Amino acid sequence: MTTRDLLIAPSILSADFGALRADVAAAAEAGGDWIHIDVMDGHFVPNISFGPIVVQAIRPATPKVFDVHLMIAPTDPYLAAFAEAGADVITVHVEAGPHVHRSLQAIRALGKKAGVALNPGTPAEAIAPLLDDVDLVLAMTVNPGFGGQAFIAPVVEKIRRIAALVGDRPIDIEVDGGVTPQTAPLVVEAGANVLVAGSAAFKGGQSAYAGNIAAIRRAAEGARG
Numbered sequence: 001m002t003t004r005d006l007l008i009a010p011s012i013l014s015a016d017f018g019a020l021r022a023d024v025a026a027a028a029e030a031g032g033d034w035i036h037i038d039v040m041d042g043h044f045v046p047n048i049s050f051g052p053i054v055v056q057a058i059r060p061a062t063p064k065v066f067d068v069h070l071m072i073a074p075t076d077p078y079l080a081a082f083a084e085a086g087a088d089v090i091t092v093h094v095e096a097g098p099h100v101h102r103s104l105q106a107i108r109a110l111g112k113k114a115g116v117a118l119n120p121g122t123p124a125e126a127i128a129p130l131l132d133d134v135d136l137v138l139a140m141t142v143n144p145g146f147g148g149q150a151f152i153a154p155v156v157e158k159i160r161r162i163a164a165l166v167g168d169r170p171i172d173i174e175v176d177g178g179v180t181p182q183t184a185p186l187v188v189e190a191g192a193n194v195l196v197a198g199s200a201a202f203k204g205g206q207s208a209y210a211g212n213i214a215a216i217r218r219a220a221e222g223a224r225g
């Protein structure tokens with residue numbers, strides 16, 4: 001995985017759960033660079049999605065990077081299971097527990113890329129003590145738990161501060177929530193390079209995925225100059 005390349009990561013929360021492996025394959029073939037996988041526990045966020053056995057079940061769909069976003073607390077008892085299931089990047093929330101360094105170091109010890117996510121209300125400065133332990137920072141532009149929510153525009157300035165804190169370190173800056181061809185240029189201009197898109201990628205059925213992903217990429221590339 002190359003850092004700071006522009007990457008589009010379809011979020012399978014908006015996929016067809018009745019045919020999930022085939023829909024993941026379709027999103028990858030349609031041009032998704034990473035596959036974004038939202039894990040929710042009904043405790044850290046008010047929704048429940050799936051666990052490591054589903055990640056394992058869809059792993060054969062594509063060799064592309066599986067970007068697993070854990071919206072669960074606690075995280076540490078489950079890290080090894082997600083690594084074994086086929087995650088390539090594992091992201092934990094800074095708000096999910098008091099020992100985030102321990103979680104990030106455990107992810108790297110499992111041979112995986114370590115990400116830290118920030119809810120919209122968490123200041124950018126929360127990443128400052130973590131920069132030596134992360135490969136990715138995920139800025140949520142919705143409160144996590146559901147697809148199809150409205151983009152929280154004030155987070156764009158926070159992304160700019162995250163980019164300044166990251167500097168030239170090889171750390172990806174990912175944005176998730178309400179990403180569309182309209183909002184993608186805003187977050188890319190602020191410094192993001194990995195764009196997660198759920199409803200905007202999966203709308204219209206499989207025949208539309210390639211056009212949906214290309215539209216987000218085109219809009220984002222325009223903002224990179």
Ligand SMILES: O=C(CO)[C@@H](O)[C@H](O)COP(=O)(O)O
Nearest residue numbers: 013144145147148178198199
């Ligand atoms: O993590 C989440 C929601 O908690 C996201 O990954 C959503 O799946 C994004 O969906 P859209 O806002 O793009 O529809």
